[in-house]
Amino acid sequence: MKPENFAGLILAGGEGSRWGGPKAWALLPNGESFLDACAMTLREAGASPIVATLPPGTEDHRTDGLDVLVLPESGMDMFGSL
Secondary structure, three states: OOOOOOOEEEEOOOOOOOOOOOHHHOEOOOOOEHHHHHHHHHHHHOOOOEEEEEOOOOOOOOOOOOEEEEOOOOOOOHHHHO
């Protein structure tokens, strides 16, 4: 049974300090960003809208088809993204 209406939420507002930068922009082996791959999975499942929380300073990154919420400050934990 597939739900009729549901939203997707991608919590990608972390600094990625252990990763070396925000993981949202990390490239997968196929050249797609991690954020794009997450969004595509949600789209294919039927999610709408899809909202992504992103870290400060990423306002100019391409986020096709996503509603974006840029966090007000860096260093917030996952609950800060919610």
